[in-house]
Amino acid sequence: MVQDIIIKNGKILDGTGNPYFLADIGITEGMITKISTNIRTELDDTIVLDAKSFVVSPGFIDVHSHADFSLIYDQELECLAQQGITTIVVGNCGNSQAPLNPEKDEYFSKTFEIKGKIPWHTFKVYLDVLENQGSSLNVVPLVGFGIVRRSVLEDSTRSPSKKEIEQMQSYVEEAMQAGAYGFSTGLIYPPQTYAKTQEIIECAKIAGNYGGLYFSHMRNEGNYVLEAIKELIEIVEKSGCRSGQISHIKVAGPLNWGKSVEMLQLIEDANDRGLIIRADQYPYKRGMNSLRDSLPEWAKEGGNEAIILKLQDSKLRERIKEDMEEGFNKSKMSWDKIFIASQRTDKWRDIEGLSISEITKIKQSSSQFDIFCEILIDNQANVEQITEYGHEDDLKTLMKSRFTMIGTDGWSVPMGSGKPHPRFYGTYPRILGKYVREEKTLILEQAIRKMTSFPAQTLGLLDRGLIREGMWADIVIFDPDTIIDRATYTNPHQYPDGIHYV
Structure with missing residues (x-):
């Protein structure tokens, strides 16, 4: 097969966690069609990229993104793509953009400051809009508990009736049928915070019926973080969801520093019982x-x-x-x-x-x-x-866990607008520069797996996350000796160094 693009002489880290090997990669119509030494150019217009001394890895999968906030007006998602991200999971923390109850247009317009006609109500139409407008990145959608609860109860603090539970379940079901990969919650955010555990379980059951995942910004990340992990495990166990994801896992507050060991033991025990409990993390001690x-x-x-x-x-x-x-x-x-x-x-x-x-x-x-x-x-x-909020020891302990993958907890922002968290620009290069090369918290092969095949496996993405023939050519080429984040809290709008091609 003739290749459109050939990447030559790269150190290929294929995403499995294995050591690199030297080879060329041939790409045809966006697919990896050949991995071999010395692939020859057969067409004059074939693009040849020389990756000598560079690492060639699968594109990074941002398992915790809020870029659905930006997707409608910014399809390039530049600050995400520039750090090597090729796939984003959106709809996190219970904050998906659909479904929206059509009988509550006035409420949603006021709550979310929507000007003009609401462009969709069902999850299917929302996904159709995204598909038609396109995006520079692959998008994996979740349906959010927050928007589902608002569609039935608006901002009410009360528990739902049986009929209202059924209404919420119907919204989750429509989303799962339309293509949602799972169900997310953000249990520190009103009105989600008013929900009791059983209410969440009843909604999550619908996602579980479709083989969906459960993602959660847990009810607490500080004084009651252990109780919050136990609640997440209970929800996964009783709902039948395929796996549970602890969003942006952390230990918040000086009184709780050191609890990371107990947290990981709870996760280990749950996995030993046959559940699949995972976590994602960004490499900073401040949150947003x-x-x-x-x-x-x-x-x-x-x-x-x-x-x-x-x-x-x-x-x-x-x-x-x-x-x-x-x-x-x-x-x-x-x-x-x-x-x-x-x-x-x-x-x-x-x-x-x-x-x-x-x-x-x-x-x-x-x-x-x-x-x-x-x-x-x-x-x-x-x-x-x-x-x-955090301590470096806890951050590193959680990062090294075999259950932890990487996510930005960010979205795309206009260059120069505000002082966003530097994770919007620097999450993945920071891992590879600071925590791999400089501090050796992780080895390079391990870090790449946490960014690629591990989240792909968790999500059930069978054709991404690895460099193999027949997989989509989501690829990052970077210099392991220079890759580093440049974004800071005082000057966050800075792209990283060391990434040459995405």
């Missing part, structure tokens, strides 16, 4: 979510408008302050560990990248809490924060 997530649970009830009203009520604001101070004391959190990643107003434009403590000093305010409230109010509670 909404600033409103720092509020006590009761203060988040009712959505953003209700949050603003509570913050403007002097008595409720004082109660919020007391509850947050109590929470900070218990978790050893402080205002100097909360940084503003992005916000929407001109008034606060100069604060992106700064901590609440730093902003308080700049604004010459006497109250960090008041600054926190003002930022939320002026932005209608739509503010992204970066928080410091």
Whole structure:
């Protein structure tokens, strides 16, 4: 067979975890059609890439992406592709873009600030839209519990009736029939946080009926992280889902540092019982979510408008302050560990990248809490924060586990917009540069497997994740001696070094 592209002289790490071998790779119409030494060029217009001294690996599979936030307006997904990602799993943390109850268009338009007509309601139509517009990356969709629950109960804190459970199940079923790979939850986010375990199990059962997976941003990653892992295992066991995925596994808060060993033992025990429990991780000790997530649970009830009203009520604001101070004391959190990643107003434009403590000093305010409230109010509670929570020892312990793979927990952002988490640009090069080459936490073969065949195997992607004849030619070519992330918290919009072709 004649090849369109030939990659010559590369050190091939095929994704299995085996040592590299030297060979050429022939590609025809996007498929790997030949792996051999000294493949000859038969056409004048064949593209020949010289990979001498470079590693040639399968494309990286981002098993925890939120790029569905960006896919509709940005099909290139440049900051993801530039770090070697060729496949993304979207719909994580319960936040899929479909299904949407057509009877609640007004609610969804208001909640998600959708202008104009909602372009889809069913999961099938959503996938059709993605298929028709195209994407630079392969997309693996999950159906999210958050959107399913909102389609039935909106922001209600109550438990659903039997009929409402059946409604939620019908939404999950439509999504699974349309092509969803599994069911995801984000159990720290309203209204998902109001759901009891059995409610989640009932919805996850439908995904299980279709051989689907269960992905979860667990209910707790700090003081109650062990209990949260036990809940995830229970949901997988009782729902019949093919496997369970702990999203962005971490140990949050100084009081919990060191719990990574106990966490991994719970995972090990569950796998020994015949379950398939996996985890994904990004290589940073800071996380990113909404600033409103720092509020006590009761203060988040009712959505953003209700949050603003509570913050403007002097008595409720004082109660919020007391509850947050109590929470900070218990978790050893402080205002100097909360940084503003992005916000929407001109008034606060100069604060992106700064901590609440730093902003308080700049604004010459006497109250960090008041600054926190003002930022939320002026932005209608739509503010992204970066928080410091982790310890390097736990990060490395979790990274080395045979159950852990890699994910960005990011999406595509316009170059220069805000101060997003550097993981948006640097997750995979950071693993290969810092944690493989420099610190030797992982060996290169092991790291590549965690990025390629391991997530492919978990997801059931039979034609990706390995360099083999007959597989899709999702390929990354990089220099193992120079690959490194360049994105930082103060200057996150920087592409990595050392990746030559994707």
